[in-house]
Amino acid sequence: MSQTSTIDDVPVRATSARHVRRKSNRVRGTLPVLVLFLPPALLVFTVFVILPMGEAAWYSFYNWNGYGLPTEWIGTKNYEIIFRNGAFRQALINNGLIIAVSILIQIPLALWIATMVTHRIKGAVAFRLLFFLPYVLADVAAGMIWRFVYDGQFGLVAGIFNAFGMNAPFWLADKQVAFYAVLGVIVWKYFGFHMMLFVAGLQGVDKSVLEAADIDGATGWQKFYRVTLPMLGSTVRLSVFFAVIGSLQLFDMIMPLTGGGPSNSTQTLVTFLYSFGVMRMQVGFGSAVGVVLFVICVVLAFSYKRIFMKND
Amino acid sequence: MNMHLGRLARHRFLIALSTAALFAGASAASAESVIKWLHLETNPDRLGTWQEIASAYEAEHPDVKIEFQFLENEAFKAKLPTLLQSSEAPSMFYTWGGGVLKAQSETGAIRDITEAMDADNGAWRNSIAKAAVDGLSIDGKVWAAPVQSGVVSFFYNKELFDQAGVDASTITTWDDFLAAVQKLKDAGITPIAGGGGDKWPIHFYWSYLAMRELGQDAFNAAKNGDGFTGEGFVKASQELIKLGELEPFQEGWLGATWPDTMATFADGRAAIILGFENTATPTIQKGAATDGVGLAQENIGRFPFPVIEGAPGLVTDDFGGLNGWVVTTNAPPETIDFLKYFTNQENMAKVAERNAVLPTTIGSDSGVKDPTMKAAAEQMAKATWHQNYLDQDLGPNVGRVVNDMSVELAAGQIAPEDALQQIEDAFSLEM
Numbered sequence: 001m002s003q004t005s006t007i008d009d010v011p012v013r014a015t016s017a018r019h020v021r022r023k024s025n026r027v028r029g030t031l032p033v034l035v036l037f038l039p040p041a042l043l044v045f046t047v048f049v050i051l052p053m054g055e056a057a058w059y060s061f062y063n064w065n066g067y068g069l070p071t072e073w074i075g076t077k078n079y080e081i082i083f084r085n086g087a088f089r090q091a092l093i094n095n096g097l098i099i100a101v102s103i104l105i106q107i108p109l110a111l112w113i114a115t116m117v118t119h120r121i122k123g124a125v126a127f128r129l130l131f132f133l134p135y136v137l138a139d140v141a142a143g144m145i146w147r148f149v150y151d152g153q154f155g156l157v158a159g160i161f162n163a164f165g166m167n168a169p170f171w172l173a174d175k176q177v178a179f180y181a182v183l184g185v186i187v188w189k190y191f192g193f194h195m196m197l198f199v200a201g202l203q204g205v206d207k208s209v210l211e212a213a214d215i216d217g218a219t220g221w222q223k224f225y226r227v228t229l230p231m232l233g234s235t236v237r238l239s240v241f242f243a244v245i246g247s248l249q250l251f252d253m254i255m256p257l258t259g260g261g262p263s264n265s266t267q268t269l270v271t272f273l274y275s276f277g278v279m280r281m282q283v284g285f286g287s288a289v290g291v292v293l294f295v296i297c298v299v300l301a302f303s304y305k306r307i308f309m310k311n312d
Numbered sequence: 313m314n315m316h317l318g319r320l321a322r323h324r325f326l327i328a329l330s331t332a333a334l335f336a337g338a339s340a341a342s343a344e345s346v347i348k349w350l351h352l353e354t355n356p357d358r359l360g361t362w363q364e365i366a367s368a369y370e371a372e373h374p375d376v377k378i379e380f381q382f383l384e385n386e387a388f389k390a391k392l393p394t395l396l397q398s399s400e401a402p403s404m405f406y407t408w409g410g411g412v413l414k415a416q417s418e419t420g421a422i423r424d425i426t427e428a429m430d431a432d433n434g435a436w437r438n439s440i441a442k443a444a445v446d447g448l449s450i451d452g453k454v455w456a457a458p459v460q461s462g463v464v465s466f467f468y469n470k471e472l473f474d475q476a477g478v479d480a481s482t483i484t485t486w487d488d489f490l491a492a493v494q495k496l497k498d499a500g501i502t503p504i505a506g507g508g509g510d511k512w513p514i515h516f517y518w519s520y521l522a523m524r525e526l527g528q529d530a531f532n533a534a535k536n537g538d539g540f541t542g543e544g545f546v547k548a549s550q551e552l553i554k555l556g557e558l559e560p561f562q563e564g565w566l567g568a569t570w571p572d573t574m575a576t577f578a579d580g581r582a583a584i585i586l587g588f589e590n591t592a593t594p595t596i597q598k599g600a601a602t603d604g605v606g607l608a609q610e611n612i613g614r615f616p617f618p619v620i621e622g623a624p625g626l627v628t629d630d631f632g633g634l635n636g637w638v639v640t641t642n643a644p645p646e647t648i649d650f651l652k653y654f655t656n657q658e659n660m661a662k663v664a665e666r667n668a669v670l671p672t673t674i675g676s677d678s679g680v681k682d683p684t685m686k687a688a689a690e691q692m693a694k695a696t697w698h699q700n701y702l703d704q705d706l707g708p709n710v711g712r713v714v715n716d717m718s719v720e721l722a723a724g725q726i727a728p729e730d731a732l733q734q735i736e737d738a739f740s741l742e743m
Contacts, residue, residue, distance in 0.1 A: 063741055065708075066393035067419040081737075152564045154602075170564025173509070175725075178567075261509060262566035263725055264716075278390050280709040281415070 053294065060288035065281045078288035087264035088289070091272040094179060095247050098268070101183050102190075102243035107236065110191045114198030115224070128199065132192040139189070139252030146185045147172065147257050172258050175265045182257060182266050189253065190246065194239045201235030202228070234312040241304055248297055269293050345644035350381045350395075350402035352388045357595070358667045365659050369650055376646045389708065396421040396640065403643035404651065407456045409448050409634050410700050411707025416638065417455045423639040426454045428648045436652050443698055444672035447634040456636035457651040458672040459660070462589040463632035463692050464516050468613045472501050472583040480613050484627070486524070486551060486620045493560045496583050505582035506561035507573035508723065511715035512703050516586045517555065518718035519702045520617040520631050521548035527624030528697040535706070540735045544623075549721050549728035551620065556722040566723060574600035578607055586617070589632070589688035590668040614684060616691065630695040633704075634672075706739070713738040 060078055062070035082088050113131060117124045134142065149156045150172045158168035171181040205228055213223045229236075251270040254260060260267040260275050267275070273293065277286015349366070353359050359380075366378040381402055383391060388406075395401055396416065407413050416422050429437040429445070437445055437454075444458035468480055476499035478492045496503040507513035523531055526544035534540055562568070562576050577585040578601035590596050592614065597606025619627050637654075639647050653659065660671035661679030670680065670689050680686050692698070703711030717731040 065415050067397070067415055067421070167563075170567060173564040173567030175566070258567065259509065261511075261719075263720060263723065275712075279386065280712050281389075281393060281412075281707075282709050283393075 056287040056290045056294075058287075059284050060291050062284040063282075064284040066283040070284060074284070078285045079292070081285065082288055082292060085276075087260075087267050087276065088272055090264050091267040091269050094266065094268055095250075097179065097183065098186060098247040098250065099244055101187065102247065103240055106187045106191045107194055107239050107243065109187070110194035110239070111198050111232075111236075113191070114195045114202060115228070117195070118199055118202045128196070131195055134189045135192040135196075137189070140256050142185065142189050143253040143256035150181055173262055175263050178258055178262060179266045182254065185253065185257065186250070190243075194243070197235055197239050197242075198232065201232045205231045234309075237308050237312060241301075241309065244300055244304065245297070248293065248300070269296070344375045344377055345646045347376060347378045347404065347644060347647050347650055348381055348402040349378055350383065350388075350405040352383055352385050352406055354384075355667070358663075358669075361663055361666050365654055365662070366650075369653050373646065376644075376650070378650070399642070401640045401642060403647045404637045404639050407448070407636050407638045408701065408704035409456065409636065410704035411711065412704060413448065413455055413638070414450050415707065417450055417453070421641055422455060423641050423643065423648075424453045424455060425457060425639055425648060425651075426452075428652070429454050436655075439657065439674055440655065441672045441674055443695075444634060444636075447698070447700065448636045456638045457655055458634065458636040459655055459663075460669045460671050461632060461634040461692065461698070462670055463630045463688055463695075463698075464520070464586060464588060465614055465616050465688070465691070467577070467585050467587055467591045468615070469577070469580055469583045469607060470611050470613050472496070472580065473613070475499060476501055476583070480615055483615055484618055486521070486618050489618045490555065490558065493555070493558050493584075497558065497560065502562045502576075502582040503558075503560040503584055504562075505568075505573045505576035505585045506565040506722070507568050507570045508561070508566040508719045509568045509572070510570045511712075511719050512701070513570055513573055513586070514722050515701075515703055515715045515718040516631065518548065518552050518714065518721065519699070520586075521551050521620070523629050523631060523697075523699055524548075524617065524620045524625030525551070525623045527626075528629060530624070531699070540739060541729075541732045545732050546728045547620075547623075549731055552718065552721045553724060553728065556724050561722075566719070571600070575602055579603070580607060589670060590682075590685060592684040593668045593682050595668050609682075609684065612684070614687060626696050628691075628694055628696040630692060630698045632692075632698065632701070634698070634700055709741070710735060710738045 059070055061073060061075060063072045063074045063077070064070035113127075117127045117131070137145075148154070150170075152158050152161075152168040152170035152173075155168075157171070161168035169177070171177045209227055209231070210223055213227050218226065248269060250268045251274065254266060254268055254271045255274075258266040260271045264272075269289070270293070273286055273289040276282065277289055349362075351359075351362075353362070363380070366380075370376060370378055389412075392405070396419070401421065407416075417424075426449075440458055441461075444461055445454060447461075448454060448456040448458050470480075473480055473496075476496045478495050480492075483489050483492055493503040522545055525548040526534065526542075530538075530542075530544055534542065534545070562582050565573075568576070573585065574587070574591075574596075576582045577587070577591075578597050585591060592607075592609055592612040594606070594609060597609075597612075598604060600606055616627050617631070619625055637651055639651065655671075655673050657673055657675045660673040660676035663669060664671045664676055664679030665681055668682065668685060670685060670692070671677070677686075677689055680689055699705070701711075702714050705711070706714060713735050717726065717735055720726040721728065721731055
């Protein structure tokens with residue numbers, strides 16, 4: 001009892017004074033840390049992110065092949081060429097298609113499989129691993145593997161068609177079909193990642209709510225649609241966000257698979273940048289594409305976060 | 313963006329690295345000269361020969377060390393601009409000449425070797441075929457030491473030609489060629505192996521057709537400013553469309569890389585290929601075919617790209633590559649001396665004998681033993697005009713547009729006028 005009274009008796013002023021002292025101690029404590037740790041990070045960020053971005057914006061107004069310093073100022077001509085370019089439009093459409101397929105096919109598929117592999121069925125962990133494997137594979141390796149799979153002469157597709165006595169198609173060489181073949185690989189490669197997100201999300205769904213729904217006589221679909229899905233909302237939004245950003249970054253897999261061809265039908269924004277900017281030594285033009293891509297990324301990312309993820 | 317930021321970031325990084333290297337390397341550099349030899353050769357036989365020559369040179373010059381550096385073809389092209397402008401620049405690197413070499417020569421990053429060529433009354437210059445030295449010279453200055461050249465021509469499978477009843481010796485005009493293609497097709501044989509995925513294999517067709525249609529003078533006038541929208545180019549493009557309409561290529565040709573294409577020919581799955589001078593050599597056939605053997609040399613015939621009736625281009629106007637080694641500005645002076653040694657008759661004869669290349673050093677053709685390579689060498693010796701690959705000659709930008717448009721034309725995806733306009737658009741940016 002007497003102890004409590006002593007604590008209670010501690011004057012308020014003393015406490016606040018100690019607070020102030022502690023606070024100033026903290027400030028004095030963080031300053032050396034700041035001085036010590038901020039500059040390297042800031043330097044790295046400036047040198048590798050801010051400066052190159054500024055440089056790209058600057059180069060984009062020049063006709064420059066990367067040698068010497070850019071001298072030939074051509075104003076916004078690079079940007080005009082970009083927007084007149086059919087391959088760039090195709091790349092934009094393709095990126096849109098990737099996002100659409102991600103949202104309409106890949107994510108529902110991932111969610112469906114995730115609900116299956118979270119049930120206590122036999123071998124659930126093995127299935128999870130199996131579905132996740134393609135995502136672990138390097139993009140370039142996946143691209144090369146699928147180039148062989150799709151080969152109409154020696155590939156798996158050829159084998160299947162020949163087994164039925166049919167002539168094998170060359171999907172990657174067909175302008176109309178090639179991008180759908182690529183989309184197939186994208187879904188195969190990345191749905192495992194989204195599945196894992198959902199598996200994690202599903203583990204956070206409160207079992208008692210589902211039991212309550214059971215008692216109320218909800219069907220399986222109702223339980224999923226009315227209970228599980230709303231509770232997975234933030235995971236779905238995150239998943240879509242990754243799909244959008246992933247689509248804008250897609251490069252490594254396309255290059256070994258199709259190289260953007262035939263007739264630029266499988267270009268994405270980044271492969272377009274690479275084939276028309278880097279490979280052609282059109283550094284100015286490439287920079288302009290980079291700036292456009294950057295603007296698209298920033299606008300999409302921030303508006304998505306603002307609109308859909310503001311409560312997450 | 314990522315890609316590009318990555319590149320620029322590397323550029324920054326290189327600067328940072330090189331500053332560090334300046335301090336670290338200052339003391340070590342004086343002890344011996346290191347020649348950094350940047351190449352993109354993946355063939356172990358060729359590398360072996362080079363290594364041997366380099367070792368022999370090192371043995372004679374104990375203070376010189378030769379270091380091999382490798383970059384893959386596309387990576388080489390993409391990285392070179394940044395690399396050349398950093399202190400990590402190689403001492404010497406591979407070139408195809410043309411517009412890329414010209415761009416490099418304008419930056420001060422590479423060395424003019426005219427003086428070395430002309431020293432001792434032009435001993436070095438006179439040891440190399442004049443056309444090769446001229447081919448790597450810009451405005452009278454020599455910018456690279458020539459090593460090899462080549463010519464693109466048609467190779468055909470004699471067995472398949474016999475089956476279809478086509479006599480290759482009667483193919484002298486483009487119309488003859490189209491008729492032969494039709495005949496092969498009627499016999500159920502895939503006429504041509506084409507590499508539409510890599511694109512440049514198809515640019516051989518467009519380039520040759522344009523050369524035949526325009527002739528040397530008009531073609532050079534186009535390159536020097538007249539541009540690519542003239543009537544001759546329209547006609548050449550129409551001829552390529554005509555070929556494409558016969559559907560002469562193997563199935564899936566639009567996705568086929570060059571190795572795929574070579575395999576198609578070497579496996580006997582197509583009768584004709586428009587390929588490099590060494591196509592019929594056993595080494596190349598062995599490497600290309602899926603069975604590891606390929607066509608027997610006596611089963612492969614060869615004919616030059618036919619002429620177009622009534623057009624000024626001659627059958628002796630050659631199209632093909634010319635390669636050399638460029639010395640960078642900051643390379644140790646021994647680099648030039650080494651190149652002089654590398655391109656001497658003895659060494660080049662060795663390269664010619666073992667590696668299925670046609671060296672440009674005079675007298676080294678004694679090393680050319682393969683009959684088909686000899687035939688190519690003879691054709692080149694009689695050439696009335698040697699045009700470098702257009703995707704090199706016109707520079708990387710216009711060149712790639714030419715490649716793209718060649719495939720589009722052959723695939724029937726674009727009208728000649730539109731294709732030429734795209735080439736012209738890219739070309740006008742360069743002028």
